[in-house]
Amino acid sequence: MNGLKSLNEEWKKWIKVCILKGVSTNQIASELFQRGWTDAAYELIEKKGEKLKRPRIDLNKNRIALNNKEVSITYTCHKPHVIVFDDFLSFEECSALIEDSQNKFKVSKVINDDDGSRVLSTNRTSQSVSYSKSPNRLVKTIEARIAELLNWPANHGEGLLVLRYEDGGEYKPHYDYFNTIKKGSDKIMQNGGQRVGTFLMFLSEVECGGATRFPKLNFEVRPKVGRAIYFSNVDLAGNVDNMTLHAGMPVIKGVKYLATLWIREEPYL
Structure with a gap:
């Protein structure tokens, strides 16, 4: 997956700041998802070893x-x-x-x-x-x-x-x-x-x-x-x-x- 790599520098910086502030991984992912960064959201959850809170559907194909x-x-x-x-x-x-x-x-x-x-x-x-x-x-x-x-x-x-x-x-x-x-x-x-x-x-x-x-x-x-x-x-x-x-x-x-x-x-x- 390369969802996180596709983020611009501003979003990458935002994620780092959130992590330093102790914001939960799933909360960060939720915000990414709502902004349309779906792959990045799921990749972050997987990398951090967190549990998905809801079903996941592949939206990359029509x-x-x-x-x-x-x-x-x-x-x-x-x-x-x-x-x-x-x-x-x-x-x-x-x-x-x-x-x-x-x-x-x-x-x-x-x-x-x-x-x-x-x-x-x-x-x-x-x-x-x-x-x-x-x-x-x-x-x-x-x-x-x-x-x-x-x-x-x-x-x-x-x-x-x-x-x-x-x-x-x-x-x-x-x-x-x-x-x-x-x-x-x-x-x-x-x-x-x-x-x-x-x-x-x-x-x-x-x-x-x-x-x-x-x-x-x-x-x-x-x-x-x-x-x-x-x-x-x-x-x-x-x-x-x-x-x-x-x-x-x-x-x-x-x-x-x-x-x-x-x-x-x-x-x-």
Whole structure:
């Protein structure tokens, strides 16, 4: 790697000053990453022998060749870290997931930060099917593909969740990370730790509405079969990123099917 060598003298001097001041390696790397020096950020962490706080995706190519699939990167953002992929799932894979989930849907719930329980909420009007620890071969294939793309162990995933949003269905602006100030977060994080990333996959398209929107970025991703979105809920220092506020916009016409996998910092048992 030559990421650090590619930095100009001003940035090299800045790194030395930070190290002398006792700034942590991951915090320095986080700042480099947010400024677009991604290779330098990862190289610094590796050279110092520090642990990565979140998944790492190779951003040097526009197409990434995986074991049984090639995916396209169509959009990237460094702060917050958001990547949009096309062709992550095939039309046949999306159709098979939708078909398998039929007659299994239940009303979706959200986590209560105060006690860690799962409760109904008017903020989230969808139905869902959990494939956590499912023996379904297709689900296992998709989870393995995500793990390969993210360079993050598959057993850190909470398990695939398929969602259905009918007319008017939405998920109002929210965060996926756990608010460590809240009492319920301690209970939730005992298994797997923090949610360091989120991986969304569109299984269908709708005639109107249904985008995934990032209000603080004034940016949204429209549904397209096989398209996926990854965003990091924490920075390279492991600090939660409040720029990741996002929402599932109301479906105005049609039925939206979506699959989600939340990624934890530690194995999720």
